Each structure stands twice: as C-alpha cells, then as structure tokens.
Amino acid sequence: MTNFLTKVVVASSLLLSTAAQAHFQLVFTPQVIFERTSDVPLKLLFWHPFENGHVMDMVTPQSFYAVHKGKKIDLMNSLKPMRFKGSSNEGDGFDASIKLKRNGDYILVVEPTPYFEGSEDMFIQQITKSYLNKGGVPSGWEEPVxxxxxIIPLNKPTNVIAGSTFTGRVLSEGKPVAGAEIEVEYLAATPDMDTNSPTSTTATPPAGGTIVALSDANGYFTFGIPKAGFWGFAALGVGPATEYEGKALSQDAVIWIKAHDID
Structure with a gap:
C-alpha cells in the first residue's frame, strides 16, 4: 500500500507541474511504413512537442534497441550526440539509425537515464516505444516486450485512422494498472531530420491544460484520434521504481503511434 501511495503522489505532482506543458520522450522518424530494405534515420529527444516548447537535455540512455519477431537488436552503437534547436531553446539529443532488412514490425525502445526536473526536485524516466513496419506484414506489434x-497497443500503431480510436493497456511489471493517469500528446511540429529543428506548427493545444485519460480496472484506456500525425501517450508513475539518487522518481510508460487520413 505504501508503494502504491507513493506512485500516486509522484504521478499527481507531475500532472500538476505539466498542466500547460507535458514532458515527452520521443523516438522519431517521419516515415513508419516501408516496402523495401531501408536505412532509417532516428532522433531521440526529450521535448514539449504539442507546444513546440522547451527542449530538455538528454544524456546517454540506459538502453536503446529494437525488437523484431522477439529478437532484440541493440542500437546503442548508432547513437550520435546532437543539439536540437527548439522554438525557445536548444537541448541535447541523439541521432541514431536502424536498418530494416526483414519484413515485419520493429518496436523501438528507449530506456532513458532519468532526467532531473529541478522545478519539482524529482526525476523523470519515460520508457518509450515507437513502431516501424516493413512489407506490411504484422509480426508482434500487439505483444509486450x-x-x-x-503500454500495449490494441490497434496497429503504424496505421491508426484519423477519426477512429486508439486503445492501449497499461502494464507495470507485466500486470495491468487500474486508474493510471495517461497524458495525451500530439506532435504538432515534427523534427526536421536535416536541420535538427522543428518544422512548422500544425496544431495548437486545446484549452484546459494537458489532455488526460484514465485506465479502467483492467488497465485499458481508449482515446479518439481527431487528427492525422503522431500521437503520444504517457502513463505517469506506473513503473515500480519511485526513487533515483535519493530523489523521487516518476517512472512512466510512453507509446507513440502514427495516424493517417483516408483520402
């Protein structure tokens, strides 16, 4: 009970601190569906993407890899430090890459080193998944890693249809989390892969602060997708770790999906 209450307090504190802006770890590439063998460039950023806002400094992640048909592909050697120029500041991030050889789903996973949020005197670790597919062949996008x-997707994360819904399930150590608070974020300005800066902003955050959903008794949540583009979901404080280097830690689960319009 004590550990559960600690998680609730940490998550609630972080929600209050991000009423206007939400921290979101990002593993980004503009194209997520590929037909042939491809060398895919990636960017790792810790950002406020809906507002095209403040960029936080990343240090070398604890791990960075892809999962393809149950096999882990280590991507740490592909990391190259870079500076990302946001609309209001610059921050440290990483360029990276992955080679897609075989057909199927590639689940990109970054386990970042916790980030110290000085304004809240606490650490944030957003364990993040993004998805690529080669050849149109499904091969495990719905499986936990x-x-x-x-967060486990119940809709194929590389081709959600704008105007439909996305459903996910929040897990902590493999078990569903009831009542998890999930922040919802839109990538309003995508990173330019060549200039390390945002492209033009295509959306404005709605009034009322950060969009939040709650998971049900079995860890499920559903959100209507109003617009094509990249959508992120962060279940705050659901990880088992609540402390890092003597400070409170919010260990979050993040997933990014790509929504498409139907012509």
Whole structure:
C-alpha cells in the first residue's frame, strides 16, 4: 500500500507541474511504413512537442534497441550526440539509425537515464516505444516486450485512422494498472531530420491544460484520434521504481503511434 501511495503522489505532482506543458520522450522518424530494405534515420529527444516548447537535455540512455519477431537488436552503437534547436531553446539529443532488412514490425525502445526536473526536485524516466513496419506484414506489434512499465497497443500503431480510436493497456511489471493517469500528446511540429529543428506548427493545444485519460480496472484506456500525425501517450508513475539518487522518481510508460487520413 505504501508503494502504491507513493506512485500516486509522484504521478499527481507531475500532472500538476505539466498542466500547460507535458514532458515527452520521443523516438522519431517521419516515415513508419516501408516496402523495401531501408536505412532509417532516428532522433531521440526529450521535448514539449504539442507546444513546440522547451527542449530538455538528454544524456546517454540506459538502453536503446529494437525488437523484431522477439529478437532484440541493440542500437546503442548508432547513437550520435546532437543539439536540437527548439522554438525557445536548444537541448541535447541523439541521432541514431536502424536498418530494416526483414519484413515485419520493429518496436523501438528507449530506456532513458532519468532526467532531473529541478522545478519539482524529482526525476523523470519515460520508457518509450515507437513502431516501424516493413512489407506490411504484422509480426508482434500487439505483444509486450517485457519492460517494467509499458503500454500495449490494441490497434496497429503504424496505421491508426484519423477519426477512429486508439486503445492501449497499461502494464507495470507485466500486470495491468487500474486508474493510471495517461497524458495525451500530439506532435504538432515534427523534427526536421536535416536541420535538427522543428518544422512548422500544425496544431495548437486545446484549452484546459494537458489532455488526460484514465485506465479502467483492467488497465485499458481508449482515446479518439481527431487528427492525422503522431500521437503520444504517457502513463505517469506506473513503473515500480519511485526513487533515483535519493530523489523521487516518476517512472512512466510512453507509446507513440502514427495516424493517417483516408483520402
């Protein structure tokens, strides 16, 4: 009970601090569906993407890899430090890459080193998944990858249809989390892969602060997708770790999906 209450307090504190802006770990590439063998460039950023806002400094992640048909592909050697120029500041991030050889789903996973949020005197660790597909062949996008905190998609994350819904399930150490508070974020300005800066902003955050959903008794949540583009979901404080280097830690589960319009 004590550990559960600690998680609730940490998550609630973080929600209050991000009423106007939400921290979101990002593993980004503009194209997520590929027909042939491809060398895919990636960017790792810790950002406020809906507002095209403040960029936080990343340090080298604890791990960065892809999962393809149950096999882990280590991507740490592909990381190259870079500076991302946001609309209001610059921050440290990483360029990276992955080679897609075989057909199927590639689940990109970054387990970042916790970030210290000085204004709240606490650490944030957003364990993040993004998805790529080669050849149109499904091969495990709906499967957990064994993270201490993760969101399992119930809709194929590379081709959600704008105007439909997305459903996910929040897990902590493999078990569903009831009543998880999930922040919802839109990538309003996508990163330019060449200039390390945002493209033009295509959306404005709605009034009322951060969009939040709650998971049900079995860890499920559903959100209507109003617009094409990249959508992120962060289940706050659902991981088992609540402390890092003597400070409170919010260990979050993040997932990014791509929504498409139908012509």
């Amino acid at each position: 064994g993270l201490v905190a993760e």
